[in-house]
Amino acid sequence: MNDACFMIEYGWFTILMNIKDMNTYGFHQDQCLVMTHIVPAAILSSLLMIFIMCLHRLNATFTRKKRILTVLTNDVAIGLAFMFSRVYYLVRFVWEFANNAQREEFPWSPKYNTQKRFLFYVDVMSALSVTMIACCYITVIFRIIRNQTQVHGLESLSELQIYQRKSIELRTRYNTITLSCIILVTACSVLPRTLYGLNSNITGTHNGDIVRATNNLLLINPLVDSFIYIFRIKEVRRLVVC
Numbered sequence: 001m002n003d004a005c006f007m008i009e010y011g012w013f014t015i016l017m018n019i020k021d022m023n024t025y026g027f028h029q030d031q032c033l034v035m036t037h038i039v040p041a042a043i044l045s046s047l048l049m050i051f052i053m054c055l056h057r058l059n060a061t062f063t064r065k066k067r068i069l070t071v072l073t074n075d076v077a078i079g080l081a082f083m084f085s086r087v088y089y090l091v092r093f094v095w096e097f098a099n100n101a102q103r104e105e106f107p108w109s110p111k112y113n114t115q116k117r118f119l120f121y122v123d124v125m126s127a128l129s130v131t132m133i134a135c136c137y138i139t140v141i142f143r144i145i146r147n148q149t150q151v152h153g154l155e156s157l158s159e160l161q162i163y164q165r166k167s168i169e170l171r172t173r174y175n176t177i178t179l180s181c182i183i184l185v186t187a188c189s190v191l192p193r194t195l196y197g198l199n200s201n202i203t204g205t206h207n208g209d210i211v212r213a214t215n216n217l218l219l220i221n222p223l224v225d226s227f228i229y230i231f232r233i234k235e236v237r238r239l240v241v242c
Contacts (some may be wrong), residue, residue, distance in 0.1 A: 035094040036113060040122045043190065046221060047129035048153070050179075050186055052078060054136035057179055060172060083123040092121055102164070103241035114197045114211055123194040130190060137183055144176060174232070181228050189221040 046197065052073050059069035112118065193214035200206050 012037045024146065032203070034093065037089040037096075037165075041089040042084045042125075042177045043218060044088065044125060044129065045082050047126060047133065047186065047190070048085060049078070049080040050182060051129060051133050051136065052081060052135055053179060053182070054140060057140045057172075058136060058143070058173060060175075061140060061147060088125070089122075100233075110192060111206060111211075114200050114206060116201050119201060123197050126190050127194050130187060130194075133183055133186070137179065140176065152208070178228060178232055185228070186221055189217050189219075192217050193237060 055069050056073040059065055059073060062069075119122070193211075196210055196214050200211075
């Protein structure tokens with residue numbers, strides 16, 4: 001759902017940029033200002049969802065579920081993460097709109113979303129989210145490897161228990177592979193824009209074409225994630241192979 005919203009929002013932003021004269025003042029600039037904040041909100045929401053998925057996978061590596069991880073991955077936490085990303089950027093939008101800060105740079109301009117006050121509010125949050133995802137993912141992999149190297153004592157288990165344990169391990173492996181693909185796609189989608197924005201502020205150089213290219217890379221995440229989830233279905237994989 002979040003990916004679908006992101007595609008619609010980004011699509012409208014692109015249409016707006018192509019049908020209006022973006023070098024003139026007008027209501028369309030206010031629309032651009034809205035979209036400039038809605039799109040990062042969708043990205044942050046997606047990152048938080050992935051982080052929650054990592055926490056869920058981490059919780060699955062424990063024999064007894066950890067209460068704090070269970071709370072952080074329930075439906076309420078997912079809803080709060082979705083709302084937080086929207087409110088976080090809504091606050092900045094209201095501040096920008098009320099102070100007419102958008103008049104300094106047109107919101108559609110690549111220079112607008114690489115300026116320092118926008119960069120630190122938006123991209124630093126994305127970078128922190130990616131870092132948390134990476135740390136959690138490394139912890140998940142470490143625990144999976146450690147669990148597999150432990151002596152299971154299969155000889156003391158019944159055939160049903162052995163089957164159940166192997167099924168759980170197989171499902172965990174498939175889920176981890178899926179999560180790995182999602183994290184890789186997310187990193188390739190989000191980090192280039194963040195890194196270039198930080199670099200442009202440090203070096204004082206700015207290239208509009210590169211900014212547009214890194215902004216377009218953000219589309220990779222919602223596009224590819226959908227195919228990842230589709231190819232998780234065994235019947236779909238079987239049809240593709242055939």
